[in-house]
Amino acid sequence: DGGITQSPKYLFRKEGQNVTLSCEQNLNHDAMYWYRQDPGQGLRLIYYSQIVNDFQKGDIAEGYSVSREKKESFPLTVTSAQKNPTAFYLCASTRTANYGYTFGSGTRLTVV
Amino acid sequence: QKEVEQNSGPLSVPEGAIASLNCTYSDRVSQSFFWYRQYSGKSPELIMSIYSNGDKEDGRFTAQLNKASQYVSLLIRDSQPSDSATYLCAVGRSARQLTFGSGTQLTVLP
Numbered sequence: 001d002g003g004i005t006q007s008p009k010y011l012f013r014k015e016g017q018n019v020t021l022s023c024e025q026n027l028n029h030d031a032m033y034w035y036r037q038d039p040g041q042g043l044r045l046i047y048y049s050q051i052v053n054d055f056q057k058g059d060i061a062e063g064y065s066v067s068r069e070k071k072e073s074f075p076l077t078v079t080s081a082q083k084n085p086t087a088f089y090l091c092a093s094t095r096t097a098n099y100g101y102t103f104g105s106g107t108r109l110t111v112v
Numbered sequence: 113q114k115e116v117e118q119n120s121g122p123l124s125v126p127e128g129a130i131a132s133l134n135c136t137y138s139d140r141v142s143q144s145f146f147w148y149r150q151y152s153g154k155s156p157e158l159i160m161s162i163y164s165n166g167d168k169e170d171g172r173f174t175a176q177l178n179k180a181s182q183y184v185s186l187l188i189r190d191s192q193p194s195d196s197a198t199y200l201c202a203v204g205r206s207a208r209q210l211t212f213g214s215g216t217q218l219t220v221l222p
Contacts, residue, residue, distance in 0.1 A: 003172035018214065035212075043199065045157075090155055100146045100202070103155040 002027045006091050006104035012112045013078065013085060021076045021107045023091035029102070030095065032074040037088040037106075038058060046089075049074055078109065086111050115139060116203050117158045118213035126221050131188040133216050135201030138182070145177055146210065147186045148200040156200055160186060 004025040013019045023032065026099050031050050035043040045058030049068040063082025068074055074093075078085045092101040118135045125131045133147075144163060148156035161182065162168045162175040174187040184203070188195055198217045204210040 018215055040152065043212040048209075100144075100158045101221045103157070103158075 004091055004093055004104035005103055006107050008091075008107060009026060009105065011107055014112060016080045018077055018079050019109070021078070021089055021091075021109070022095040023074045023076065023104060024072055025073060025074075025093045025104075026045045026094070027093060028071070029093035030071070031093060032068070033094075033101065034058075034064075034066065034074070034076045035090045035092065037090060043090065048078065052072075066099060084111075085109055115211045116201055116213040118199075118201050118216045120214070120216065122217040122219060124219045124221055125191050127191060127193060129163075129191050129220075131191045131195065131200050131218055131220070132202075133186040133188075133201075133218065135184045135203070135213055137201075137203040137211075138213075139203070139205065140142075140182065141205055142179075142182075142203045144204045144210070145175070145184045146202040147173075147175060147184075148202060148212075149195075149213065150198045150200060152197075160203070170182055188218075193220045193222050196220050 007022045033048040034046040037043050044060050046064050047066040049055035052071050053070050065077045090106050091104040094101050116137050116151045147160040150156040154184045158174040162177045167177045172189045196219045198215040200215045201213040202210040
């Protein structure tokens with residue numbers, strides 16, 4: 001079955017540590033996105049990529065980095081520069097107009 | 113001004129009633145409108161899309177769009193306890209660049 005796989009489901013980060021969240025899709029979608037969700041604040045866009053080897057910053061890109069070396073994969077690294085990374089991270093993808101986004105199951109990141 | 117605003121809720125309705133969820137948006141050239149349902153601790157799932165003015169029905173769900181008033185709504189008829197979730201409105205100039213509202217939490221009381 002096609003879908004988006006995010007891993008891990010839960011992740012714990014120590015102060016000063018970089019961590020990478022994985023996002024893989026087998027839907028043959030061109031565009032992929034990373035969102036952060038905090039309680040009561042909806043979804044905020046971190047980065048997005050419309051094609052391989054190209055990506056753009058979203059509204060809250062500071063302290064995050066991404067890569068898009070393959071169509072199927074769009075990993076997100078939360079760097080030590082992100083001072084408040086505890087949140088629910090969602091990866092999404094879409095094919096073309098009129099299909100909306102398909103979301104992965106999310107990664108819950110906690111700073112310990 | 114927020115780009116996409118939803119009635120903040122929480123909204124409670126009795127089982128069998130109609131739940132009405134509202135969303136307004138600021139970008140007049142928006143062309144794509146979606147409603148997502150998100151259960152607690154889970155990721156959003158797409159339940160409705162609408163692109164033209166008027167109503168679109170799918171089972172118990174009806175989406176309504178009025179581009180002149182920059183308003184989109186979701187009606188849930190015969191509400192069930194399983195409909196209890198947060199509903200997210202998403203709006204964009206295309207389906208490849210959406211802005212999400214902060215969501216409305218709906219509780220359907222048995």
